[in-house]
Amino acid sequence: SQTIHQWPATLVQPVGSPLSLECTVEGTSNPNLYWYRQAAGRGLQLLFYSVGIGQISSEVPQNLSASRPQDRQFILSSKKLLLSDSGFYLCAWSPGTPTSGELFFGEGSRLTVL
Amino acid sequence: AQSVTQLGSHVSVSEGALVLLRCNYSSSVPPYLFWYVQYPNQGLQLLLKYTTGATLVKGINGFEAEFKKSETSFHLTKPSAHMSDAAEYFCAVKGTGGFKTIFGAGTRLFVKA
Numbered sequence: 001s002q003t004i005h006q007w008p009a010t011l012v013q014p015v016g017s018p019l020s021l022e023c024t025v026e027g028t029s030n031p032n033l034y035w036y037r038q039a040a041g042r043g044l045q046l047l048f049y050s051v052g053i054g055q056i057s058s059e060v061p062q063n064l065s066a067s068r069p070q071d072r073q074f075i076l077s078s079k080k081l082l083l084s085d086s087g088f089y090l091c092a093w094s095p096g097t098p099t100s101g102e103l104f105f106g107e108g109s110r111l112t113v114l
Numbered sequence: 115a116q117s118v119t120q121l122g123s124h125v126s127v128s129e130g131a132l133v134l135l136r137c138n139y140s141s142s143v144p145p146y147l148f149w150y151v152q153y154p155n156q157g158l159q160l161l162l163k164y165t166t167g168a169t170l171v172k173g174i175n176g177f178e179a180e181f182k183k184s185e186t187s188f189h190l191t192k193p194s195a196h197m198s199d200a201a202e203y204f205c206a207v208k209g210t211g212g213f214k215t216i217f218g219a220g221t222r223l224f225v226k227a
Contacts, residue, residue, distance in 0.1 A: 006157075032213055034215075036217075042219060042220075043204065043217045043218055043219035043220050044158075044204065044217040046214060046215070046216070049213055049214060051213060057213075059214070090157055090158070092157075092158075094215075101146055101208045101212075101213070101215060102148060102160050102163055103148075103150075103158070103160075103215055104160075105157030105158045105159070106157050107156055107157050108155070108156065108157050110155070
């Protein structure tokens with residue numbers, strides 16, 4: 001069966017520090033991968049998605065970047081965090097072949113920038 | 115382009131009462147529609163989805179939703195609320211052939227004893 005792992009679960013970082021959130025998927029190949037951000041009281045905002053190694057689509061101009069160094073690994077990064085980067089970050093995957101596209105989510109990473 | 119509007123950021127019902135969470139969407143192509151549930155500090159879990167075919171879709175935990183193309187709606191219902199249904203619910207839309215799923219702002223469901 002497929003599983004998705006996301007870490008760290010909780011992170012408290014000072015403004016201006018770097019960020020790296022990691023996500024890996026097991027039990028499938030060529031998945032589509034996604035990073036969403038959920039701010040308090042708001043819905044999910046799509047940040048990045050990837051349909052293959054090295055292929056990253058950015059949805060929102062911001063202080064963040066994403067990389068996909070391996071087929072089942074997706075990394076969210078920042079060189080210098082802002083207060084507005086605080087939130088709950090969710091990694092998700094969907095099957096790579098044409099499907100209905102339901103998403104399978106990780107448990108999330110809560111980032112607090114102080 | 116796709117978008118989703120969920121009417122009501124908070125809904126409160128009594129245990130045993132009908133649950134109705136409203137969702138309207140817009141899509142330039144035939145949509146796939148989803149309802150997800152999120153419990154505190156967890157990721158989202160799929161409740162049900164509409165792709166093609168029967169417009170009344172049944173999901174887990176007794177939930178169902180009906181796709182109404184003429185009304186561009188996909189409302190979520192459950193005949194009898196249970197305390198364990200208290201959570202946040204998200205409606206989402208994805209265009210057929212696309213890669214992006216767009217979510218509504220969410221509706222938090224409270225269930226009173």
